[in-house]
Amino acid sequence: MKKQRLMQILEGSKLGFWEWNVQSGDLLINDLWINILGYDLDEVKSDISSWVELVHHNDRNKLLKKINKLLKGESDLEFEEIEYRIQSKSGEWKWVSTRGKVIEKGDSGEVTVIAGTHSDITRRIKAEKQLKQINQELFALNTISQAMSRSNSLEDIASLLHSLFIETKAFPGGALYFNNIGETKIKRNMDWGLTKDILDFLPQLSVVSHYYEPQNDINLNAKIFQLINEIPSEINVEDYWKSCLAIPIISDQQMQGILFLFDTKYIEVNNHDQIFLKSIGQIIGVAYRKICLFEQVQDFSKQMQLLSQQLIYVQEQERKHLSRELHDQIGQLLTVLKINLQQINSQGYSEDNIEKSIDLVNNVLEDVKDLSFSLRPVLLDDLGLESALRWHLDKYAQHTGIHFNLNSNLGDIRFSSDLEISCYRIVQEAITNAIKHANPTKINIKIKYNNKHLKVLIQNDGQGFDVDLKLKEGVYQKSLGLIGMQERVALFGGELKIISSSLGDGTTVKVTFTVPPENKKRKGG
Known part of the structure; x- marks a missing residue:
């Protein structure tokens, strides 16, 4: 009982x-x-x-x-x-x-x-294990986050991932790819345990560029293995690599790269695992974005330093040029004029001396006019951008033999003095660069305004160049013409596009400024 x-x-x-x-x-x-x-x-x-x-x-x-x-x-x-x-x-x-x-x-x-x-006690044990796993993952994420926050280069990121995945032997194979700054291709930054065939195949844009889908973030085994199986390799992928995880490197909702992790065992990735792996990708993405911004700031700082040096250099060159013009040209003409006037004073009236003196005065006036216009075109202030450019292009055509064509709808529309001089200098710089480096026979300039945007286009038929390479060289060398144009455009919140080809298709410089109707004016307005 x-x-x-x-x-x-x-x-x-x-x-x-x-x-x-x-x-x-x-x-x-x-x-x-x-x-x-x-x-x-x-x-x-x-x-x-x-x-x-x-x-x-x-x-x-x-x-x-x-x-x-x-x-x-x-x-x-x-x-x-x-x-x-x-x-x-x-x-x-x-x-x-x-x-x-x-x-x-x-x-x-x-x-x-x-x-x-x-x-x-199965539920309790599972809960304890899950809690332990969560604590370990939080600790790992915190450790990774702190380490990544101290990273100042891609080498630092690679070193940390080396200790995470290689030294611990967590994954016997893997590769890390990042988008090149300013380029559409991705670049492999580190790899381990994978054959060259697989490494050469992974960065194909058909795999990566269309990869990032919110509903299918991590586990791409089927898709990736379907593609990898097409590789003519001696390795039988199915018998060796059993799992492949593709972790997107995300920052600012944009894919900055991808981390592939291969294992010889089958790995099941549940929702919790996906969240953890995505968090790792986001931490790496934030660190990568920080490094990119740091490099951009460094480049910008170098640009500013070189531009400051170039400004001082240009000022000194202008002073030197002005001094030489005053001494060699105007000074000599005034000296001859003085001698003629002294002869008139000592020898009496001479019609020939008077004519020579008048010619000398005219030459002096012409030289002073040219010198003044080179410093700042008076026509720009008096008649506007279109008239100043036509005068400038006529002068260029006389000295170079290049055919210039200006197509403009500005008419009597005027803009702020600062914007007009910037447009003038941009056209001037683009033409100067073309004459120096491209050997063109024809240069076309188009200036259009549509009550919202002011668009300036300079196109030549000369030899092209690698735009990205020249812009990078400009940071480290004193070839700052392109960077100078960038700075002028950025000053007014505009957009600059330079399209060029080293195959001989010429170069096109496109500049767009946003100018609302209330910011324009008529001549005399």
């Missing part, structure tokens, strides 16, 4: 009950004990060996040691809670907690009956 009541209490507490007769080997268990494993009572033999056979082989000795200590009298009459894995009917491993106690002994003091409880 007491035993039946005890069984009812145990069933109410959701605990399985077991009782083992040591001498006979019989095992008495209740429904809850066996239901934990998904069996019915008649499906399992009622002996201790059947129980032990279901225990995971790594946990079996742990359970037997506890029981043997009770049998040998090497411990108290009961053993503390022991946790182990036991196989259910479905094949799943369940975590259970077992307690036991000696409840009967023989006349000689030998243990005859041991009984105890049995409870399913």
Whole structure:
């Protein structure tokens, strides 16, 4: 009666009950004990060996040691809670907690009956493991984030990933690719464990550029292996690499690169794993973006330093030129004029001397006019951008033999003085660069305004060049014509595009300024 009541209490507490007769080997268990494993009572033999056979082989000795200590009298009459894995009917491993106690002994003091409880702790163990995993991942993300925040170069990022994935042997194969700054191609920054065929194939834009889809961020095994299997390689991918994870390197909602991780084991990536891997990609992306911005600031600083040096140099050259013009040209003409006037004063009136003096005065006036216009075109202030450019192009045509064509719809429309002089200097710089480096025969200039945008286009038929290379060279050399144009355009929030080809198709410079109607004016307005 007491035993039946005890069984009812145990069933109410959701605990399985077991009782083992040591001498006979019989095992008495209740429904809850066996239901934990998904069996019915008649499906399992009622002996201790059947129980032990279901225990995971790594946990079996742990359970037997506890029981043997009770049998040998090497411990108290009961053993503390022991946790182990036991196989259910479905094949799943369940975590259970077992307690036991000696409840009967023989006349000689030998243990005859041991009984105890049995409870399913699978959910608790899984929760503990998940919590532990989350804590480890948070610690890892924090460690990675701190290390990445100290990274000042792509080499620093590669070094950190080396310690994460290579030194720990977490993934036997992998590769890291980043988008080149200012380019559409991606570049491999590090790799390990992969053959050249795979490394050459991974960065194909057909794989990477269309890769980033929010609904399919990480696990690209099927897609990537379908493509990799097309590689004519001696390696049988299916027999060697079993899994490939592709982690997008994301910053500012843009894909900055991609990290491929290969494993020889099959890896299942659940939603939690995807969030963790995406977080790693985002941390790397933020670090990469910071490095890019740092390099841009460094380049900008170098540009500013060189532009300052160039400004001082140009000022000195202008002063030198002005001094030479005043001394060699105007000074000499005035000296001759002075001699003529002295002759007139000493020898009396001479019509020939008067004519020569008038010619000298005209030459002086023309030189002063040219000198003044070279410093700042008066026509620009008086008549506007179109008139000043036409005069400038006529002068260029006379001296170079190049055919110039100006197409403009400005008419009597005027803009701010600063904007007009910037447009004038941009055209002047583009023409000067073309004459110096491109050897053109024809240069076309178009200036159009549509009540919102002022567009300036300078096109020549000369030899082209690599625009990106020249802009980079301009940061480190004193060829600052293109950078000077960039600065003038940026000053007014405009857009500059330079299209050129080294194949001889010429060069086109396109400049666009946003100029609302209220910011323009008519001549005399």
